[in-house]
Amino acid sequence: MCAEASLPAIRLMVEMQNPAVEGCEKRSEPALPSHVETRDFSVFYRTNQAVKRVSLQMSAGRVTAIIGPSGCGKSTLLRAINRMNDLVPGCHTEGELLFGGQDLYSPDVDVVTLRRRVGMVFQKPNPFPKSIFDNVAYGPRLHGGVSRGGLAETVERSLVDAALWYEVKDRLHENALGLSGGQQQRLCIARALAVQPEILLMDEPTSALDPRATSRIEDLIAELKGHYTIIIVTHNMQQAARVSDYTAFMYEGNLVEFGATTQVFSTPRQKQTEDYITGRFG
Ligand SMILES: Nc1ncnc2c1ncn2[C@@H]1O[C@H](COP(=O)(O)OP(=O)(O)OP(=O)(O)O)[C@@H](O)[C@H]1O
Numbered sequence: 001m002c003a004e005a006s007l008p009a010i011r012l013m014v015e016m017q018n019p020a021v022e023g024c025e026k027r028s029e030p031a032l033p034s035h036v037e038t039r040d041f042s043v044f045y046r047t048n049q050a051v052k053r054v055s056l057q058m059s060a061g062r063v064t065a066i067i068g069p070s071g072c073g074k075s076t077l078l079r080a081i082n083r084m085n086d087l088v089p090g091c092h093t094e095g096e097l098l099f100g101g102q103d104l105y106s107p108d109v110d111v112v113t114l115r116r117r118v119g120m121v122f123q124k125p126n127p128f129p130k131s132i133f134d135n136v137a138y139g140p141r142l143h144g145g146v147s148r149g150g151l152a153e154t155v156e157r158s159l160v161d162a163a164l165w166y167e168v169k170d171r172l173h174e175n176a177l178g179l180s181g182g183q184q185q186r187l188c189i190a191r192a193l194a195v196q197p198e199i200l201l202m203d204e205p206t207s208a209l210d211p212r213a214t215s216r217i218e219d220l221i222a223e224l225k226g227h228y229t230i231i232i233v234t235h236n237m238q239q240a241a242r243v244s245d246y247t248a249f250m251y252e253g254n255l256v257e258f259g260a261t262t263q264v265f266s267t268p269r270q271k272q273t274e275d276y277i278t279g280r281f282g
């Protein structure tokens with residue numbers, strides 16, 4: 001948020017966006033078991049500790065937002081969940097990152113299988129320069145085990161789930177680069193969904209999109225919730241308040257505050273969180 005906003009104004013915004021939730025009270029429904037859990041988890045780029053002994057639980061079937069100023073370690077933490085940081089020379093982790101109870105960094109974890117279970121959508125839509133069909137079919141073809149007919153079904157289902165099917169069903173064999181930015185991002189979501197992941201990681205998925213395309217992606221997140229565990233990094237406070245159930249606020253690699261989004265935005269426990277969500281810094 002660029003402009004400063006008062007806490008009462010933010011509280012009002014959160015309440016308007018979620019009228020079922022009163023004030024700062026937590027949702028009454030019980031959280032599902034934690035799907036991803038970090039315990040004293042740190043990530044280092046050589047000597048630079050980008051994530052500092054973070055412990056938090058991200059519930060299955062819910063949306064967790066990670067917020068915080070630039071460089072605070074949001075993307076690093078997100079990328080640790082599908083071990084994308086493995087590709088960075090000199091990057092190593094300490095502590096535990098559990099997925100369904102298993103430590104993701106234990107030596108017997110197969111990273112290819114892990115990346116099928118944990119899909120990722122990036123800031124800038126990045127479709128392959130291939131047809132719309134081939135983009136979505138890419139993952140299922142790579143992982144095998146899908147018949148030709150089954151593949152067409154998978155592509156259709158993924159595009160339906162990504163709220164793109166009706167816009168592209170008559171042009172499946174056209175190049176994906178001919179789609180608008182918002183359509184390309186939904187195609188990337190369809191591509192991620194095609195391998196039936198359990199977790200969807202989204203790193204500022206709407207920052208390159210206009211307000212209308214952003215709103216479609218936010219609606220989509222609401223629809224996908226429940227079926228997938230979604231972890232989203234965003235700089236947009238309203239977006240975090242609109243789409244997430246839980247919010248983690250990070251600052252300089254530390255987890256400053258974590259809780260129900262309604263609580264974090266309406267009655268932050270830490271002064272730093274309040275200053276950030278009211279636009280006083282960051
Ligand atoms: N590939 C990399 N190699 C070395 N250092 C990195 C790498 N990626 C990130 N860092 C460093 O790790 C720290 C956290 O960066 P990260 O990208 O996780 O921040 P962020 O919160 O996602 O920021 P932004 O909001 O700007 O995207 C920063 O100090 C950054 O310079």
Ligand SMILES: [Mg+2]
Nearest residue numbers: 074075076203
């Ligand atoms: Mg980032």
